[in-house]
Amino acid sequence: MARKPDYLQTTNYWNVSASMEALQAVRRKLAKRANQRMVRLERSASPITGKAYHVGAYDIAQAELGDRRRFSEKLNYSTDITELKKEIGQLQAFLNAKSSTVSGNVEIEEKRIATLTNLGRDEEGHTPISEATARSAGFYDFISSKAFIYLSEKQVDSEGLQEIYDYYTEKKGLSYEDVQGIVDEYYNRARNDENMTISFREIAEELDALVTDSREIEEEEDD
Numbered sequence: 001m002a003r004k005p006d007y008l009q010t011t012n013y014w015n016v017s018a019s020m021e022a023l024q025a026v027r028r029k030l031a032k033r034a035n036q037r038m039v040r041l042e043r044s045a046s047p048i049t050g051k052a053y054h055v056g057a058y059d060i061a062q063a064e065l066g067d068r069r070r071f072s073e074k075l076n077y078s079t080d081i082t083e084l085k086k087e088i089g090q091l092q093a094f095l096n097a098k099s100s101t102v103s104g105n106v107e108i109e110e111k112r113i114a115t116l117t118n119l120g121r122d123e124e125g126h127t128p129i130s131e132a133t134a135r136s137a138g139f140y141d142f143i144s145s146k147a148f149i150y151l152s153e154k155q156v157d158s159e160g161l162q163e164i165y166d167y168y169t170e171k172k173g174l175s176y177e178d179v180q181g182i183v184d185e186y187y188n189r190a191r192n193d194e195n196m197t198i199s200f201r202e203i204a205e206e207l208d209a210l211v212t213d214s215r216e217i218e219e220e221e222d223d
Contacts, residue, residue: 009095013085023084024075030091031071034061037100038070044102048109049137056099056108064090116162129159133166138176145180147187154190154198164204172211182206 008026018026038061041053054062065071071091078084098104116134133139142148142165152161161183168174186203190196 009092013088020079020081020084023081023088024077027077027084027088027091028073028075030088030095031073031077034091034094034100035070035073037095040102041100041105044105046109047106048113048135049140051137053099053102053105055105057094057097058099060097061090061094061100129162129166130170133170136169136176138169138180139165142176142180142183145184147180147183150187150191151183151198151200155200160200161203164200164207168204168207168211172207174207174211178210179207182210 008029013023013026038058041058044053045051046053062069071087078087094100099108113131113134116129117131139162143162148161155161165179168179169176183203186206190198
């Protein structure tokens with residue numbers, strides 16, 4: 001059985017002639033829904049990162065709320081029709097976004113993992129990013145970092161840093177903190193030198209040096 005259309009969330013109230021009282025009622029109903037969803041998101045925990053889903057629609061809503069944490073549920077919140085229609089539009093955008101629900105965020109994560117693990121799949125089925133890496137909390141923090149975003153935007157091969165992360169954590173035994181630290185240092189140098197040519201090879205060479213140093217320390221401890 002098809003779901004009944006939710007006109008409260010789909011009607012463009014800018015194109016509808018409605019009384020102030022009707023708009024106030026619509027805004028309050030949508031505000032209650034939005035506040036309930038934000039509570040659920042705040043109490044959620046991603047199966048990958050263990051963190052609450054404070055991303056996407058939630059972040060946008062919080063930015064629009066400013067000093068408020070929630071949308072007002074008072075019926076007489078505003079008597080300005082333009083202001084009412086504006087907030088109704090904001091509430092609809094939030095509620096219609098997939099990332100406004102916990103299940104929607106889980107689906108987004110799963111699709112992201114599927115995309116990452118299928119990038120560059122060769123004839124034998126090998127991929128540049130392992131599923132173990134794609135499902136790790138460290139990797140999510142890595143691809144969300146300022147360094148990753150900045151350096152990836154500077155390169156045509158945006159998957160290069162992801163492959164570097166996977167290789168040095170999965171194959172070379174470096175920790176997330178090790179890789180993030182080297183990438184952060186490189187990012188800081190690049191950001192302070194506009195003429196610097198970004199090269200992921202240089203990052204890999206620095207990580208190779210870190211692997212060598214780590215092995216030498218382990219050998220000294222064994223002696």
